[in-house]
Each structure stands twice: as structure tokens, then as C-alpha cells.
Amino acid sequence: MLNSKPYVIGIDMGGTNTVFGVVDARGVVLASDSIKTRKHNDINDYIDELYNETMRIVRSIDAEGKIFGIGVGAPNANYFTGMIEDGVNLPWPTPVPFAQLLEEKFGIPVAITNDANAAAIGEMTYGAARGLKDFIMITLGTGVGSGIVINGQLVYGHDGFAGELGHVIVKRNNGRLCGCGRAGCLETYCSATGVSRTAREFLEIRTEPSMLRDIPVDAITSKDVYDAAMNGDKVAKDIFEYTGKILGEALADFTAFSSPEAFVLFGGLAKSGPLLMKPLVESMERNMLSIYKGKVKVLLSELKEADAAVLGASALGWEAKPRNVADHPSSVQAAPQA
Amino acid sequence: MLNSKPYVIGIDMGGTNTVFGVVDARGVVLASDSIKTRKHNDINDYIDELYNETMRIVRSIDAEGKIFGIGVGAPNANYFTGMIEDGVNLPWPTPVPFAQLLEEKFGIPVAITNDANAAAIGEMTYGAARGLKDFIMITLGTGVGSGIVINGQLVYGHDGFAGELGHVIVKRNNGRLCGCGRAGCLETYCSATGVSRTAREFLEIRTEPSMLRDIPVDAITSKDVYDAAMNGDKVAKDIFEYTGKILGEALADFTAFSSPEAFVLFGGLAKSGPLLMKPLVESMERNMLSIYKGKVKVLLSELKEADAAVLGASALGWEAKPRNVADHPSSVQAAPQA
Numbered sequence: 001m002l003n004s005k006p007y008v009i010g011i012d013m014g015g016t017n018t019v020f021g022v023v024d025a026r027g028v029v030l031a032s033d034s035i036k037t038r039k040h041n042d043i044n045d046y047i048d049e050l051y052n053e054t055m056r057i058v059r060s061i062d063a064e065g066k067i068f069g070i071g072v073g074a075p076n077a078n079y080f081t082g083m084i085e086d087g088v089n090l091p092w093p094t095p096v097p098f099a100q101l102l103e104e105k106f107g108i109p110v111a112i113t114n115d116a117n118a119a120a121i122g123e124m125t126y127g128a129a130r131g132l133k134d135f136i137m138i139t140l141g142t143g144v145g146s147g148i149v150i151n152g153q154l155v156y157g158h159d160g161f162a163g164e165l166g167h168v169i170v171k172r173n174n175g176r177l178c179g180c181g182r183a184g185c186l187e188t189y190c191s192a193t194g195v196s197r198t199a200r201e202f203l204e205i206r207t208e209p210s211m212l213r214d215i216p217v218d219a220i221t222s223k224d225v226y227d228a229a230m231n232g233d234k235v236a237k238d239i240f241e242y243t244g245k246i247l248g249e250a251l252a253d254f255t256a257f258s259s260p261e262a263f264v265l266f267g268g269l270a271k272s273g274p275l276l277m278k279p280l281v282e283s284m285e286r287n288m289l290s291i292y293k294g295k296v297k298v299l300l301s302e303l304k305e306a307d308a309a310v311l312g313a314s315a316l317g318w319e320a321k322p323r324n325v326a327d328h329p330s331s332v333q334a335a336p337q338a
Numbered sequence: 339m340l341n342s343k344p345y346v347i348g349i350d351m352g353g354t355n356t357v358f359g360v361v362d363a364r365g366v367v368l369a370s371d372s373i374k375t376r377k378h379n380d381i382n383d384y385i386d387e388l389y390n391e392t393m394r395i396v397r398s399i400d401a402e403g404k405i406f407g408i409g410v411g412a413p414n415a416n417y418f419t420g421m422i423e424d425g426v427n428l429p430w431p432t433p434v435p436f437a438q439l440l441e442e443k444f445g446i447p448v449a450i451t452n453d454a455n456a457a458a459i460g461e462m463t464y465g466a467a468r469g470l471k472d473f474i475m476i477t478l479g480t481g482v483g484s485g486i487v488i489n490g491q492l493v494y495g496h497d498g499f500a501g502e503l504g505h506v507i508v509k510r511n512n513g514r515l516c517g518c519g520r521a522g523c524l525e526t527y528c529s530a531t532g533v534s535r536t537a538r539e540f541l542e543i544r545t546e547p548s549m550l551r552d553i554p555v556d557a558i559t560s561k562d563v564y565d566a567a568m569n570g571d572k573v574a575k576d577i578f579e580y581t582g583k584i585l586g587e588a589l590a591d592f593t594a595f596s597s598p599e600a601f602v603l604f605g606g607l608a609k610s611g612p613l614l615m616k617p618l619v620e621s622m623e624r625n626m627l628s629i630y631k632g633k634v635k636v637l638l639s640e641l642k643e644a645d646a647a648v649l650g651a652s653a654l655g656w657e658a659k660p661r662n663v664a665d666h667p668s669s670v671q672a673a674p675q676a
Contacts, residue, residue, distance in 0.1 A: 085629070134496040148595065150493055157488075157597025158472040159633060164594040167627045170510075172587065180627055249510065256502040257486065257595050259495025289505045289518055291423070295497060 005068035009054060009108075010314025012115065013037055013074035015089035020054050021307070022063055023314035027126035029307045031057040043092040043101065051105045069320030070102060070110045073118030073313040080160035082112055082323060100323055109320035115139070115309070117154055117163060119266050119301075120147025122312025128264050128302040135262045136254060138165065138247075140269035143179070144187035144194075150258050166191070170250055190247040192269055195222035198239045210235035222269060229275050240275040247276075248283025255284075255292045262297035266308070270300055343406035347392060347446075348652025350453065351375055351412035353427040358392050359645070360401055361652035365464035367645045369395040381430040381439065389443045407658030408440060408448045411456030411651040418498040420450055420661060438661055447658035453477070453647070455492055455501060457604050457639075458485025460650025466602050466640040473600045474592060476503065476585075478607035481517070482525035482532075488596050504529070508588055528585040530607055533560035536577050548573035560607060567613050578613040585614075586621025593622075593630045600635035604646070608638055 007030070011020045014037060021032030035053055040046040058064055076086045082099025084090070103110040113121075120137035123129040129137070129149070137147040144166030148155040155162045166187035167180055175184020176197060188194050199212055199220045211228040212220055212235060228236035251263055269276065281298055288296075303311055345368070349358045352375060359370030373391050378384040396402055414424045420437030422428070441448040451459075458475035461467040467475070471490040477483040482504030486493040493500045504525035505518055513522020514535060526532050537550055537558045549566040550558055550573060566574035589601055607614065619636055626634075641649055 132496075150488055150495075151491065153489065155488055155596055158470075158599040159597055161629050162488075162595065162597035164597075164627055164629075168591045168594050169587070169625065172508075172510075182625070182627070249507070253506045254595070256506050257500065257592070258493055259497055259500035259502075261496040287507065287520070289502055289520070291499050291502075 008317030010310040012309030021310035069317035071316030072112040078160040111320040116145030117147040118312040125315040140267040192222040244279030252287035266301040346655030348648040350647030359648035407655035409654030410450040416498040449658040454483030455485040456650040463653040478605040530560040582617030590625035604639040
């Protein structure tokens with residue numbers, strides 16, 4: 001072990017909050033805090049605040065000079081280039097060389113990847129995927145993200161953009177319009193937003209009573225659908241059936257790609273219990289090629305929600321290598337061996 | 339180089355013929371021949387004949403004792419277990435421990451994988467994918483097979499069955515029945531057989547004249563459709579448009595998985611030229627997530643058809659490691675380093 005630098009920093013940049021923490025090699029979050037992601041219109045101001053606040057918690061646990069690397073999970077972040085390529089929800093212009101800017105500021109090597117990949121690395125290092133060499137992380141949040149691990153390694157693809165399974169087309173004709181500009185993407189059906197859209201469709205097409213009819217149709221959230229289903233509402237239960245069926249069909253197809261040992265589900269929707277899991281697993285098994293049937297587990301994330309994003313990002317910190325040593329001589333140190 | 343064992347044997351087991359050859363490190367096929375795959379009802383008789391005929395050509399080029407390993411491409415062959423798991427077209431019962439049987443007979447380490455994976459390894463070692471670390475081989479034959487290479491390594495998955503992209507569902511509703519027992523698989527549309535099926539559908543639904551109407555409808559082959567299209571037949575050209583469109587949609591989705599640098603197409607249909615390639619590439623680009631557009635090449639196999647299968651299988655021979663040394667002490671030798 002590299003005893004002189006026993007900690008990593010994990011940074012999870014969300015659309016609203018940027019959460020950061022100091023983590024040790026066993027995955028214990030020793031200190032963490034957050035800042036608002038969208039407070040500054042100049043990225044340099046954002047990075048200044050992130051640096052000051054992060055170093056404050058680093059000092060609070062006497063970890064200055066003991067940070068091996070920094071790992072960042074951020075939307076559309078590219079592992080190879082260190083760029084945030086397309087910041088739909090960010091107040092500053094993109095693309096931006098985020099890893100390099102952070103590395104120059106901290107004088108510590110930085111590795112970045114998108115949030116779903118960071119979650120996969122976290123799950124492999126500390127969570128439900130410990131010991132698995134072949135699994136696919138599916139994050140079910142506002143959108144659907146994925147992180148693919150094959151033979152113990154995260155799949156980045158030739159350009160760093162592999163693993164966009166939320167944008168596989170599941171309805172080729174007459175599919176729902178997606179934020180990506182296309183139609184029929186998995187995430188338009190199986191994200192939290194997708195569940196809301198399904199609710200609106202079902203309530204319009206069907207005539208039976210439902211608790212969901214008491215909520216203004218445009219305000220229905222996936223949580224509302226969950227609550228109604230748990231109270232026995234038939235329409236709400238059918239919405240989960242429909243969501244699980246489509247996700248199961250998609251997972252069956254994904255299996256034909258990398259034949260994973262497991263899918264690991266993460267995010268709010270993943271916590272819907274049997275409401276989602278039962279139709280999902282049934283649909284996956286029914287739609288699978290026979291050689292895969294009964295062999296692929298569907299697991300739930302084991303990372304504590306509050307820590308998950310930071311843990312996932314921090315695990316990447318152990319892979320960080322100096323990007324441009326000339327710019328930060330203070331960071332000269334042994335890079336982790338491949 | 340391991341000068342004392344400078345050759346490998348490549349064996350390609352097809353439904354009709356089993357082709358075998360002796361190959362050197364530069365990919366030159368020094369000698370080759372074939373036997374009938376289905377002549378014997380006992381696998382031991384098949385292996386005896388394969389051994390005798392292979393050793394005959396080995397001796398003919400004075401290569402006895404100079405064979406480093408044997409690589410085999412066979413349908414449903416599993417790299418990890420060495421088994422042929424399901425021999426739909428084979429006269430002997432399966433599963434059968436094919437690698438072990440061959441290794442005991444030859445006293446030489448044997449590695450086996452399915453035919454599409456063997457083709458991918460061959461293409462990476464000697465063909466269009468030389469120098470590529472991330473590509474997907476798509477074989478367009480009687481069926482559709484695939485071999486996926488990520489970061490320079492073939493993807494086997496946790497059980498050896500990764501890469502069955504011919505059985506991804508491309509028509510979820512009302513899709514064509516597939517030999518796998520399901521419906522709507524890619525191979526029911528984009529294989530040579532799929533093209534014949536499309537021809538039958540188009541000729542029944544459409545009314546305009548076509549050269550293809552001169553052929554008994556159940557006898558139309560993909561070659562007939564190709565010939566008609568090259569002679570300007572509108573229906574035949576539309577059949578290729580349709581095939582290319584569906585394959586392009588599928589490749590766009592596959593890209594979201596591993597973000598490959600290229601797809602490499604192999605097999606009879608792949609040689610249809612712009613008839614297939616033009617609609618395929620247009621459809622792929624139109625259906626891709628924007629971050630991938632304009633970045634993924636579609637290449638044709640560069641392996642000489644007569645040699646391709648043997649070359650692909652033989653390339654795997656360099657990876658062969660003794661499976662069970664006790665059974666064949668004559669094979670004790672340095673295994674290739676990882």
C-alpha cells in the first residue's frame with residue numbers, strides 16, 4: 001500500500017449539487033460536504049469554490065499531502081480526454097478541460113468519467129459487484145445511464161463514450177421523443193421521468209378510477225406512482241408492470257452483447273422492490289436467448305445512497321495518473337501500476 | 339519468437355465441411371485440406387479422421403513437432419469450457435468436450451471458440467482490424483454472428499457466450515420466427531436467409547414486375563436478389579435497402595454499448611457492395627446518438643475467403659494453453675505469455 005498517500009477525493013457533479021468527500025482505501029467516507037453546481041457562471045469561480053471547500057474538509061481530518069488522487073463523476077465526462085464534452089445542465093460553456101483545470105488547481109492527479117461509470121466502479125470496489133468481473137450497472141434516475149464492466153475493466157470504447165445504454169432504441173416506431181433528439185430511447189420509458197410519462201399516457205387512455213387522477217397530470221412523479229401502487233392502485237401497478245417489461249426486454253438484449261454475470265440497478269426507481277423487479281426479471285427471462293436463461297442475476301446497488309456518488313467517484317481516484325506533470329510539480333509521485 | 343514451434347493449426351468446423359490448415363506467424367497458410375463434418379456418427383471416428391488428415395498435411399511440409407497450438411472455430415463452441423455446447427447441425431450428441439478430445443489426440447494445446455469469434459481474432463491478427471483495439475465483427479452468412487473486441491481483447495463474457503448480436507431483437511412485435519425459438523432476431527432479417535425471406539414478403543405484398551418472379555418463390559437465394567439488383571430490378575434493390583436499413587439501425591444501437599472504432603463485415607452478404615453498404619451506413623448514421631455520428635467506420639473483411647476461416651481459427655492457436663497436461667505429456671512446453 002502507498003502509506004504516504006492513503007486517501008482519495010471523490011467528487012460527484014450533479015445538476016444541482018456537487019458533492020465531495022475524502023475516502024480511505026476501505027471505502028470509508030471520512031469527511032464530505034457539497035456546494036451548488038450552478039452558482040457561478042465562470043468555471044474558474046466554480047473550481048475555486050470547489051478547491052477551497054474540499055481543502056477545508058481535507059485539513060479538518062489532517063489529510064493534507066496525503067491525497068493519492070481525485071476521481072470525478074460528471075455528466076458527459078470523458079475518461080480519455082478529461083473533458084466535460086456537453087454540459088446540458090451546466091451554467092458555463094462546454095466542452096471544458098475539467099480534469100486538467102482541477103489538476104492544476106489541486107496539484108493532484110485527476111481522473112474523470114461519467115456518473116454511471118463512476119457508479120459502476122464504486123459498486124465493483126465497495127458494493128454489490130465486489131468480486132464480479134462481468135457486470136452491467138444500470139442507473140435509473142432522471143435518465144437511464146450505464147456502466148459496463150468486462151473482465152474486471154470498465155468499458156470506455158475507442159473514444160471514451162461507451163455505455164450509453166439509456167439511448168438504445170426500444171420502440172423503433174412511434175416511440176417517445178428523447179432529450180437526445182431521437183425517439184424511442186430506453187430512458188424515455190424506464191427512468192423516473194419515463195414512469196411519469198407512462199402515467200400520463202395510461203391515465204389518458206384508460207378509464208378506470210385511480211388515485212393518480214387526484215394529482216394534476218403534469219405533476220405526477222414516479223414517487224406518486226410508487227405510493228399509489230403500494231396502496232393497491234391497479235393503474236399504478238400496471239405502470240410498473242409496463243416499465244419492468246420494457247426494461248427486462250432491454251436487459252435480455254444487453255445480455256447478448258457481453259453475457260454479464262449480473263445487472264446492478266442503482267437509483268431511485270431501483271428501490272421500487274417487487275413492483276418493478278418482478279415484471280423486470282420475468283420479462284428478461286422470457287425474452288432471453290436460451291443459452292442465457294436462469295444465469296444472469298439482477299442485483300440492487302449496495303452503496304449507501306448518501307455516500308454512493310462520492311464513493312464511486314473516489315474509487316476512480318486510485319486510477320488517476322498525472323495528466324501534465326509540468327503544470328503541477330507538487331504532484332510528482334509514483335503512478336499506480338497497471 | 340518461439341522458433342522451435344513456429345506453426346499453428348487452424349480448424350474451422352462448418353455444418354458441411356471441416357477445413358484445416360497449417361499457418362505460420364505471418365498468417366501464411368502453408369497447407370490446407372478438408373473433410374466432411376457429418377460423415378461419422380461417432381465423434382471419435384470424426385476426430386480420428388481429422389487427426390490423420392491433419393497430420394498428413396503437417397508431415398507434407400515437414401512441420402511435425404513444430405506446432406505451437408491448435409485453434410478451432412466451431413458453432414456454439416465455448417472458449418472457457420472447451421465444450422461444443424449445442425450442435426444443431428452435428429451428427430453426434432452434444433455437449434461434447436471437443437478441445438479436450440482433440441488435445442488428447444494431438445498432444446498439442448487446443449483453444450476453441452465460436453466461428454464468429456474466430457473470424458474476429460483472424461481479422462484483428464491478419465485482416466481489416468489490424469491495429470484496432472475496439473471493433474465488432476459482424477458475420478453475415480446463413481445466420482448473423484458477431485465477435486466483439488474491446489481494448490484489444492475478445493469479449494467472452496462470464497460464461498463464454500458473449501457476442502450473440504444476431505439474436506438481438508430488432509422487431510419486438512410481429513417479428514419473424516427465428517431458429518432460436520424466439521421472434522424478431524436480427525438474423526431473421528439481415529442474414530442471407532433473411533434476404534430470401536424479405537424477397538418472399540416483398541413479392542407477395544407488392545405488385546410491380548420483377549425478375550425475381552421468374553424464380554420459384556421458395557428457391558430465391560440472396561445471390562438471386564443480388565443478381566437482379568445489379569441488373570436494375572427495383573424490387574431487388576428495395577430488398578437490399580430494407581436489409582441495410584435494419585442492419586444500420588442495429589449497428590447504431592450496438593455502438594451505444596462499446597463505442598467501437600469500426601464494424602467489420604464478413605461473409606457472402608457483406609460482398610454486396612453499395613447495394614447494401616449505402617443504405618446501411620446512411621441508416622446507421624441517421625439512427626446514432628449524436629456523440630457517435632461520423633466516427634464509426636464500416637469496413638469489409640480483408641481475409642481471403644478461402645483462407646479466412648482457417649486463418650481466424652489458427653490465430654487462436656497462439657493462445658492455446660495445455661488444458662490437462664497429465665493427459666498428454668508430449669505437449670509440455672512453454673505456454674505463451676499473457
